Amino acid sequence: MKRRDYAQYCGLARALELVGERWALLIVRDLTVRPRRYTDLQEGLRGIPTNVLSTRLKELEQAGIVERQVAPAPSRGVVYTLTEVGHALEPSLIALGRWGSSLLGDPQPGYVVTPDGAVLNLRAAFQANEAAGITASWELHLADVVVHAVLTDGELTSGLGPVPGGADLVMTPRFAEDELPAYRTFVRAAKDGRVDLEGPRELFDTFLRVFTYPRRAA
Structure with missing residues (x-):
């Protein structure tokens, strides 16, 4: 899947190139709260196709936003977590969430x-x-x-x-x-x-x- 490139020397354009694809910010949202296993992310993001989740995680890793770590004892296996760069997105996520909440209709x-x-x-x-x-x-x-x-x-x-x-x-x-x-x-x-x-x-x-x-x- 080819990454979007706006060919603009602009911070917003660069941000959208990195996290503007479908599901990407929701993955970051969930990892802002806590590190997650792949299956945890899949369960929390109901409706996300498996191939899309795998692709988005790979893209976010390549961008230095997400990284894999070994889960601490007594858990085992690999968890995904945000890097320092990824955590820096939280104020923007909160601002977007506040803006979007003002536009929510009935569920x-x-x-x-x-x-x-x-x-x-x-x-x-x-x-x-x-x-x-x-x-x-x-x-x-x-x-x-x-x-x-x-x-x-x-x-x-x-x-x-x-x-x-x-x-x-x-x-x-x-x-x-x-x-x-x-x-x-x-x-x-x-x-x-x-x-x-x-x-x-x-x-x-x-x-x-x-x-x-x-x-x-x-």
Whole structure:
């Protein structure tokens, strides 16, 4: 498969040559959250053809964005992870995710919410100016997916699974049958009073203030 070459001496053109092919940024998205085995990537990127996944990984490796590593004990085998160059894409991913979220319509039949997508959506909703000076931790249970956010004097750490040592507040929304377990539907459930809380109520209000998407401009 021939790589796209725009023949333009432009940073954006070069970026699109490296990560602009279909599925490439979603692979980077998932590896931003955690290193993954090939089969993990295939499972998380439902619908990606095997040959396309193999090709994209090879292209990303050749570009110095992704590398293979031996999984640490007790796991075995090879995992894909981002290089320093790859991790430098995260601010751009978050900015694109924030922009795209402002343009999301209603989910269509067959749409899913992936665990890694849920983490990136949470990071995209983060408002650093609202978090200044705050130290607290939260767990958000989205059906079978658990994501966490930890603020340490306003600095965010987030990822999959529970907060090590326990969260200050655990939030479990009660989704309607026709609702996807996504961050946006969690916010809707919060407005409707459909969230069970384990911890101080004031931290729930803080979370909704710190993790919110800006209103779309008219």
